[in-house]
Amino acid sequence: MSSFGGQMVEYPTISIDRFDRENLRARAYFLSHCHKDHMKGLRAPALKRRLECSLKVYLYCSPVTKELLLTNPKYRFWEKRIVSIEIETPTQITLVDEASDEKEEILVTLLPAGHCPGSVMFLFQGSGGTVLYTGDFRLAKGEAARMELLHSGGRVKDIQSVYLDTTFCDPKYYQIPSREECLHGILELVRSWITRSPHHVVWLNCKAAYGYEYLFTNLSEEFGVQVHVDKLDMFRNMPDILHHLTTDRNTQIHACRHPKIKDFLSYICPVNVYPNVIPMGATLDKVGEILKSLCQSSSQGVEPKYKPLGKLKRTRSCHPDSEEEDDDLFDDPLPLPLRSKVPNQQTLHSESSFVTTISQNQPGKPRQSTGCIKTSSLANFVDCEESNSESEEELEIAASFKGDLDPATLQQKSDVDVPQWEVFFRKNDEITDGDLENVPSSTEAGGSQSPKLFSDSDGESTHISSQNSSQSTHISEQGSQGWDSQSDTVLLSSQERNCGDTTSLNKGGYRIKENISASQKEQNILCPTDAYPNLKSRNQHINTVPNVGETATVSGNHTPEEKRLLNLSTNADSQSSSDFEIPLTPEAERPKREHLQYLYEKLATGESIIVDKKKSSLLDI
């Protein structure tokens, strides 16, 4: 969270990303992006009153940010007082002290920040010198060097101060995967799941309001299905995002808010519910009574009937020796044409538990492993008369996509075999057609064949026939916006992204020596006289990290060791995401292939990875 107070020493009469306390006296306001922690006080009555009294006070932001902000009714009172400034267009603003009529001119330039749609950095130029407020940013290597407006006369501008997002200004973040790498990993993971059948769905657990659109659009493009979200009116003027979203729940990719602990049940309307936890002071019977009222038998008063198509093939993982590789989703239909669904006894262990699974990582050589797999008893009872389907198998992804993905936190909410982690984690060049040949293509499995499990479509569904594949996101007829910078990154190959810089990598992902100069060149792009960290955490020690500058919005649950290993396993470009290179830790060494394989298997089964720091080798197997 940003701890920036809102004011810069060079320009104390303007406030950025903070709108409370002393900022209530600002002559102008700036909002870098639409995240709540940068909007403190923005809808407070105190500021509202201020606006009513000080008619020359305005809020400046990017056009996309303005659009997103004004979509929220709580901020609509700003409508007449927001001025959007085009990206990379130096704009002069007059700061007026309404008491004394004192005026000050300031030139502001919005630079794309790549953090979320509309996010920008602010470059201020005026009597206080040139200062850069970064807000939260996520720039790929070399992007700063390509920003013309940061340069003048063939060199970077003299910048007095940088107000920097220092979220990841810590040695433990010496590895930050690039957006492309994260995207690739997620795409393959999602693919490994939703191609299993039209009934397999993924849920992206998105924590922030904005910042995942890049993921949504790419998932949608890749698999040809729109992503289900709760709301999309904020994107009504951003067709390149809107095309890929829907409020129709009939899709395999969900980014909706998780349904609520009663709402969920009444929505799912299962036959039976088996509670996992008995609240203090309650009894199983009491909880059962409450839950029972939400089940089908009480709500419909009739015995539900099911017409299953057949049994989903779930036995493959239990028969590792089997050579069977056909594409049929279903075994022969169950012998009973119509039957009431009987609870599957195997799933009555309704609590999350450690279970033993047999993986087929090594064909012909079954390997037992123990991992924490959340089974969803509900899923085994849920059915839908319209679809006659088995329940959807839901793969829950903690979508900390904005920088990272965390396979260790993936929860498999079913009793089927786990996703193909070994494929997912394999290096790009090692993935062969054979790895995925036993799953149907996305077009076969997805799209129109998605089950109609969700019959209560709310009528707000947006079906846009246009298949405009442009990644440029902008407000209609208002020109290009900051989102472009994010969108572009996925379309560029690593070579393209590195075009013009002398960085080179060896095959294993380590930088070879000549890149040090390239790295330093990158670091020296901005050499402000002063740097003001916008500390986001309590215990940052920025003094110890003189050369960490890139502050990609990376979140996730990897330990540094895991992150490093995961990165080493991907393509050789994996270390090129930072604008300012972060050195490897001194003790770092390249793990051996078998070590990586061991680690991936641990991750895949949810086992904790204990690293003995005393050992020189990371994993001693």
Place this chain on the structure above:
DNA sequence: GCGATCAGAT
């Protein structure tokens, strides 16, 4: 009743 603040959860 509303907002600010904090703790806790996700």
Place this chain on the structure above:
DNA sequence: CACATCTGATCGC
């Protein structure tokens, strides 16, 4: 560990 919330309790106006 981190982020970006969201929820609920408490307090003050």
